[in-house]
Amino acid sequence: MKKKSFIFLAGHKGLVGSSILNLLKGKGYKNIITVDKKKLNLRDYKKVKKFFKKKKIEYLIMAAARAGGIIANSTYQKDFFLENVEIQNSLLQLALDKKVKRTIYLGTSCIYPKFAKNPISESSLLSGELEKTNQCYAIAKISGIKLSEALFHDYKMDIICLMPTNVYGDNDKFDKINGHVIPAMISKFIEAKKKSQKSIKLLGTGKPIREFIHSKDLAEAIFTCLNVSRKNIKKIFKKKLPIINVGTGDNVKIKDLAVMISKFSNYKGKIKFDKKSPDGTYKKNLNSKIIKKLGWKKRINLKNGLKEVVLNQFSK
DSSP states (O other): OOTTOOEEEETTTSHHHHHHHHHHHHTTOOOEEOOOTTTOOTTOHHHHHHHTTTOOOSEEEEOOOOOOOHHHHHHOHHHHHHHHHHHHHHHHHHHHHTTOSEEEEEOOGGGSOTTOOSSBOGGGTTSSOOOGGGHHHHHHHHHHHHHHHHHHHHSOOOEEEEEEOEEEOTTSOOOTTTSOHHHHHHHHHHHHHHTTOSEEEEESOSOOEEEEEEHHHHHHHHHHHHHSOHHHHHHHHTTSOOEEEEOOOOEEEHHHHHHHHHHHTTOOSEEEEETTSOOOOSEEOBOOHHHHHTTOOOOSOHHHHHHHHHHHHHTO
């Protein structure tokens, strides 16, 4: 990928998209195409096609998605399904029509079965039952993988599907109800501090184990995949669609994660768990051998990354 290449970054204002945008700008890429969702509805392919009629696209990064935590996923199942399917279909159709050189499709570790063997390998896809609390989001993302697979085989499109573990960072949705686990927790600790609460109640039992990746590290993984040669991809995947996990090995129990956030936020109250709330999958960490083989490695460990995010939020 050259510095003058035309790159369409869909979802540039989101957690992952904003990190990719900053990375590309920092590396000197000038022709980065972005568009606000208020100006262009990515779910409407006719509008997308019209918008890009006279625009050149050489690379496409699909970072636009409807995403959220366990409560949002289980409450708005229809929305998570339809919005993601429609965005994916529209962008992949665009990639086909514009003969894009390489497309990066961003999925999620939720695509893997609830009881998949850990660390979860890419071959675990569709080998078992999904976790019910986020199955509509997962199925939407799986449908995108399968459409990518069809385009890869039938039209020889260059597509790489990345499956990141749980992502966190500064530009997340810090919503105590609908946010991902880390921003939701941080939001609750901020509220508890402001109101001088003696205790804080978090969802679930605190026993599940999760793996986390900073959005800046995921951006580096995406950049690695944008630039890896077709020869190296073919060497690893032969004639199969490239599906690549992106994990860090930073695994932590939810209750230990809460203790870390409490420490960084200097909260002195008690931490309680609402055991009536769902836990989701008990353990979910990824086998990330392939992305490491391509030259990527994490730069930000969970403790340092989490501390920075917590302090940044408390300073606002």
